[in-house]
Amino acid sequence: MEHIVIIGNGISGVTAARHIRKKSDKKITIVSAESEYFFSRTALMYVYMGHMKFEHTQPYENWFWKKNRIELKQGFVQQIETTKKELIFENGETLQYDKLIIATGSKPNKFGWLGQDLKGVQGLYSKQDLENVGKYAPNNKECKRAVIVGGGLIGIELAEMLRSRDIPVTFLVRETSFWNGVLPKGESELINKHIIEHHIDLRLNSNLKEIISDENGKAKAIVVAETGEIIPCDFVGLTAGVSPNIDFIKSSKVEINRGVLVNRFLETNIEDVFAIGDCAEQREAIGNRRPIEAVWYTGRMMGETVAQTICGNKIEYKPGHWFNSAKFLDIEYQTYGWVWAQPRENEAHFYWEHSNKKICVNVNYNKTTRQFIGINTFGIRMRHEIFDKWLTENKTVEYVIENLSTANFDPEFFKKYEKEISTAFKNQLVTA
Amino acid sequence: MSKNSSFSISNPDKLKLDAVQKIGLIVALLGVSILFVAWFGITFPYPAVFLSISALFIFIGTVVYAKQTYLKQPAGIKNNNVWFNSLSNRGVLGWFLGIVLTLFYVLLYWFPSYLGYDPSGAQNRGLVALFDPLSLFFNGKIASQWFVYGTLYTLLIASLGIKFMYKYRHNRYQLIRTVVVIVSQLFLAYLIPEILEGLNSDTPYFAKDIKNMWPLNYYFFEPWHLDNMINGGTLGMLYLVIGIFMFLVFTPIITYYVGKRWYCSWVCGCGGLAETAGDSFRQLSSKTVSSWKIERWMIHTVMVLIFIVTAVVLYGYFANSGEFLGISIYNYFSKPYGFLIGAMFSGVVGVGFYPVLGSRVWCRFGCPLAGYMGLFQRFKSRFRITTNGGQCISCGNCSTYCEQGIDVRAYAQKGENIVRASCVGCGICSAVCPRGVLKLENGPEEGRINPTDVLLGNDIDLMNYVNKKQ
């Protein structure tokens, strides 16, 4: 029986395993160094905040794996011997495979800051990271202030977490406005305001210079690069992005760049070795997507795709139109298609914001062809299916604005703003 | 790290309450303590005054506390610390409350004299006596333990309903639903029946809560109840006709159009309590596949039981006999059902165990009316919870907060709509979802249950799937 070994029990590895099991009788082993059972990384924050217990983050009950004959092996893979088709573990054990799927995810970025390895300084990625937040920032007596470095999606989640225990938070953001490398001005400023509303000390245009240690090797303060200001703190969160977790692969024959390089079939340069999820890097970017996409659903889609290929139905990885979602404290965000921070050549943004609620919409379109390119919504939920269809059918911006209500996905009885949005759009055309 | 154990990050210190929150809590607790003192056997002088103080303190204290708690933070989902709080995580407080509630129900059903009720109707004491003036006001009789219960029940739904509305003030589905819950309880279940009772005190008793229909009201077809309705003048006949019409015609039709939620989480009294007072305990329901199995067996067994019991009772009524195949209908059918299901299950376990098993144990495992509507909802209804394409991140908020123990995530992460007999349509899964994945809606039956083997977002397959749906 062919033995499929998967390194990594995150969403991509687990999805691959489940789909291989659905389609075949192959022997499947998932290796993980993190947790015995699959859990949702995306829900880590809710455990610290007391919304959920850790077991609630596990999408499958513990009997699931045995029932589906998916073997779970705990251990850290140190070396891949592709010639012998063998994995070598940290403790010297080995494991033979016929086909190997690398799904090792990401690790938090550290940019060589002085003091970045002190106690109480960490990223937020793994279960162990979560335990350490609980250890170094259990409450506002032991943690009188926390500093978060890096204004992205995980940074704002970490800030929300700490605030849930009333810990004062200083949020160092390198950019001139929150996440404005991705978000256009209007949306970004809306979030700035909301961050401040949550009593988070938001410092824009601020970089970390260094972290100062106390006599026990624990962080006691940070220095802001721009001003030299020293901010005393007991916890430092480093959330300046993530990068593929592939250090252990460097010594193997598998070709890597920033991530493990794969073609559209998710194959690496070595036969029978595949890579999926956060750690995979497309040799050629797909459409406007980045070669490495560290998001949940692409990991899941790659897992589904590679399972097909491994079970004899070779198919290309074809993520459809870009979409994503996030939540900034209390504001939900969804996006379909592309809305860049700045409109590209020949593109324009139509931005609408509610006069006093935290709701806004931004539509990106082509000025000459009027083609609809993408939409950001804050505080309004939209239907994925409809936007996927509109993007495929190259609808015009006029069509999209006119039919926006058919795409509305807010709960029943919610106030609707499509009329206002449409009127604002028409007025803008008149004045433009 | 222990394998799959619960994650024990150090329990955070309790967040400090501010002065207003403290005042609110103290006022509410003062109101409650009057009830406890009375329960312990003290008969208050001036019961009208003390009852008013107690009720007002409970109501105002709760509202003040809730308003301060939720309005001082921006609107949004506020489930911080739910699993650290001993009341809501099956801690000491939770168990304590569970025991007190259970005890209260046991006394209520079987030993009302310990609540101060005088069965001879001459003179109540203690807790029940406290409610005499109000009962006299409505119907000219001194209070029964059931009057006490109904009044407290309504007070709880109203005050904790308002707390719920502050908590979900950003969500209009929750706001409108909760207003309807409070109004239904206050008028349909409490004021109107009490007033009608007072106006018709010369006719024999029959249940006057119009929405509490058979088989939830299991004694509807009991001979004494049928006779009382028939002898209850126009009103009695009206209630008889409406009762049958509600069950046979109205319920299936409305359930077809909007799902069983119209009843279970909008107007039902049991559901009303679960949605308001029970909100702090919704996360305690079990989500395992095995409890789903138990649920299906239990709820349908109870449903079959009440059908059998009622059929036999009606046979006895029309055959004018107290026996069925030689055994006593009362002793072998009505009485055991009333004791085991009507009292033990729906009352003692159903509410007493809120802080241990979650707020909808009865609705999920027992209620025959829910079972009946569930069959429509599952097989013939326009209601579903739509899953939003590929947006689910499998976080599990939805499943955690589903009071009916539905593993919503199991569907959402596959892009599958949720069509489940037990869903009461409370809308909380949709509210707590951080990615806008879930929408309760009514729509065409076709495509309601969508295919599951979709590569979400993957080009060709998603289009296939979209086309198939049209």
Ligand SMILES: Cc1cc2nc3c(=O)[nH]c(=O)nc-3n(C[C@H](O)[C@H](O)[C@H](O)COP(=O)(O)OP(=O)(O)OC[C@H]3O[C@@H](n4cnc5c(N)ncnc54)[C@H](O)[C@@H]3O)c2cc1C
């Ligand atoms: C706090 C947080 C919030 C997030 N929120 C969102 C969100 O809202 N939406 C979204 O789209 N994405 C979100 N993400 C990103 C998303 O979680 C990731 O894209 C996704 O988890 C990646 O899945 P994966 O299967 O590729 O890898 P991972 O989930 O990282 O799994 C890889 C596993 O492999 C193990 N491993 C690695 N190396 C080895 C080795 N040598 N030997 C053995 N085991 C090894 C790791 O320990 C890990 O368990 C979030 C991430 C974080 C950290």
Ligand code: SF4
């Ligand atoms: S599935 Fe959602 S709407 Fe239905 S009962 Fe559960 S939480 Fe409520």
Ligand code: SF4
């Ligand atoms: S709460 Fe939303 S995102 Fe989280 S598992 Fe449920 S449907 Fe998915």
